[in-house]
Amino acid sequence: MSIETAVHQADPAEPLGLGGFAAAVALPPRAERGERAEAAADRLRTAAVEAVAVTWVDNAGVTRVKAVPLSGLVHAAEWGIGTAPCFDVFLADDTITTSPIIGGPTGDLRLYPDLDRIVPLAAQPGWAWAPGSRYTQAGTPHPGCQRLFARRMEAAAAARGLSLKAGIEVEWVVALDGPPEEAPKYPTHGPAYGMHRITDLSDYLREVVRALREQGLSVLQIHPEYSPGQFEVSVAPEGPVGAADTSVLVRHTIRAVSARHGLRVSFAPVVEPDGVGNGGHLHLSLWRDGRNLGHGGPGPHGLAAEAEGFLAGVLDALPELLVLGCSSPAGYLRLVPSHWAGAYQCWGLENREAALRLVTGSTGERAAAANAEVKCFDASANPYLAIGAVIAAGLAGLDQRRALPAEFTVDPATAEPGAVPRLPQGPAEAIAAYTRSAVLREALGEPLYQAVLAVRRAEAEKYAAVGAEELIAATRWRF
Ligand code: GLU
Numbered sequence: 372m373s374i375e376t377a378v379h380q381a382d383p384a385e386p387l388g389l390g391g392f393a394a395a396v397a398l399p400p401r402a403e404r405g406e407r408a409e410a411a412a413d414r415l416r417t418a419a420v421e422a423v424a425v426t427w428v429d430n431a432g433v434t435r436v437k438a439v440p441l442s443g444l445v446h447a448a449e450w451g452i453g454t455a456p457c458f459d460v461f462l463a464d465d466t467i468t469t470s471p472i473i474g475g476p477t478g479d480l481r482l483y484p485d486l487d488r489i490v491p492l493a494a495q496p497g498w499a500w501a502p503g504s505r506y507t508q509a510g511t512p513h514p515g516c517q518r519l520f521a522r523r524m525e526a527a528a529a530a531r532g533l534s535l536k537a538g539i540e541v542e543w544v545v546a547l548d549g550p551p552e553e554a555p556k557y558p559t560h561g562p563a564y565g566m567h568r569i570t571d572l573s574d575y576l577r578e579v580v581r582a583l584r585e586q587g588l589s590v591l592q593i594h595p596e597y598s599p600g601q602f603e604v605s606v607a608p609e610g611p612v613g614a615a616d617t618s619v620l621v622r623h624t625i626r627a628v629s630a631r632h633g634l635r636v637s638f639a640p641v642v643e644p645d646g647v648g649n650g651g652h653l654h655l656s657l658w659r660d661g662r663n664l665g666h667g668g669p670g671p672h673g674l675a676a677e678a679e680g681f682l683a684g685v686l687d688a689l690p691e692l693l694v695l696g697c698s699s700p701a702g703y704l705r706l707v708p709s710h711w712a713g714a715y716q717c718w719g720l721e722n723r724e725a726a727l728r729l730v731t732g733s734t735g736e737r738a739a740a741a742n743a744e745v746k747c748f749d750a751s752a753n754p755y756l757a758i759g760a761v762i763a764a765g766l767a768g769l770d771q772r773r774a775l776p777a778e779f780t781v782d783p784a785t786a787e788p789g790a791v792p793r794l795p796q797g798p799a800e801a802i803a804a805y806t807r808s809a810v811l812r813e814a815l816g817e818p819l820y821q822a823v824l825a826v827r828r829a830e831a832e833k834y835a836a837v838g839a840e841e842l843i844a845a846t847r848w849r850f
């Protein structure tokens with residue numbers, strides 16, 4: 372059982388917003404948390420762990436952390452670790468804005484490690500990691516907690532008898548270490564997707580695979596990508612909150628292995644001007660009673676009606692979902708046609724230029740493999756916000772029994788102008804769509820909705836008059 376109780380006996384009619392799904396985000400009793408932390412500390416001690424890093428991801432997409440010595444783990448699980456609410460209005464460059472409900476120097480929150488996910492870090496000897504959820508001093512869920520938002524959306528699906536499997540593909544660029552103001556120099560000059568790159572960085576990549584495995588993750592694939600120094604790793608799908616946790620763990624594992632090899636990494640949307648960027652593609656499948664609703668149904672390519680409604684809701688909401696799925700203004704430099712980033716608001720079977728790509732899998736494995744991929748998201752996203760918001764939009768589509776529009780089977784860039792809408796080409800357009808979204812506003816709840824909006828507006832304003840090269844340079848080493 373998670374540190375938040377895993378009991379989802381909610382009513383589908385419960386509001387998506389903060390009033391709903393309270394049971395899914397309630398803290399279990401303190402005594403129980405303490406006992407479980409003692410057992411976890413015993414296990415970690417035998418693994419020679421000295422300190423535990425407890426992370427959350429802010430609204431700008433930066434992973435922030437508080438760490439405690441192992442001897443402090445029980446106290447952290449019983450009483451939480453103090454964190455300031457103003458982290459909710461941090462920008463990626465560490466400047467701080469404010470929002471109508473959250474912001475300013477006062478207040479205190481309690482960060483609780485999720486003891487189910489605590490794991491020794493293979494590439495940081497003596498360290499363990501746990502994702503954290505934030506509560507008030509009174510023990511009630513912090514309405515700005517992005518992880519609890521994702522947990523509530525998972526519960527909203529469960530209240531409808533549905534579960535999801537999700538996975539975020541991680542793309543990164545690896546470079547030789549050096550001062551942040553210098554343009555990257557690469558440790559391999561091998562061609563895109565070339566075996567040359569795996570040969571050049573053989574020990575490094577093996578260490579990445581090994582560290583991920585030792586941390587309990589199941590690597591599906593690792594390969595060189597298109598841009599200089601670019602690679603991708605994918606891991607097995609899991610529940611929505613678990614998948615968001617995993618994407619944090621995967622990225623920081625890659626970072627740690629890189630540091631041990633004298634390398635640095637960038638998960639920023641764009642590393643080289645005009646290059647292909649780093650995506651954060653979100654794969655998901657919807658399940659009922661152990662059956663994948665992406666297979667064997669009457670809809671397009673075997674979608675069950677509920678899966679079609681869900682995907683129709685996601686497709687329709689993509690402009691506003693970009694606010695959650697592409698945190699950085701630099702994301703819009705990546706989100707351009709013919710870069711496999713999914714710059715058009717359309718869907719298609721195995722169409723890598725569609726923002727929503729349907730994947731049925733090979734004949735024989737479809738019942739397990741069928742899923743959909745949101746391609747337009749990048750790795751500056753807070754994964755909890757991205758996944759939670761997609762679930763909210765999908766459930767709205769499902770509840771309204773929506774149907775998908777016509778499929779797009781070709782590169783939308785080759786279509787007649789206007790035949791298929793481009794997704795927002797800058798943060799202002801996406802923000803405008805977000806401010807019109809009643810579904811996201813209700814699901815996020817006013818404090819989180821407003822905090823995200825404040826951060827996006829502040830970053831959009833900050834970089835509005837800045838050229839592409841400067842924006843790339845400002846964000847390259849922040850993610
Ligand atoms: N790097 C591309 C992106 O920015 C995706 C490449 C791929 O399809 O894996 O999303």
Ligand code: MG
Pocket residue numbers: 540542596603650
């Ligand atoms: Mg890729």
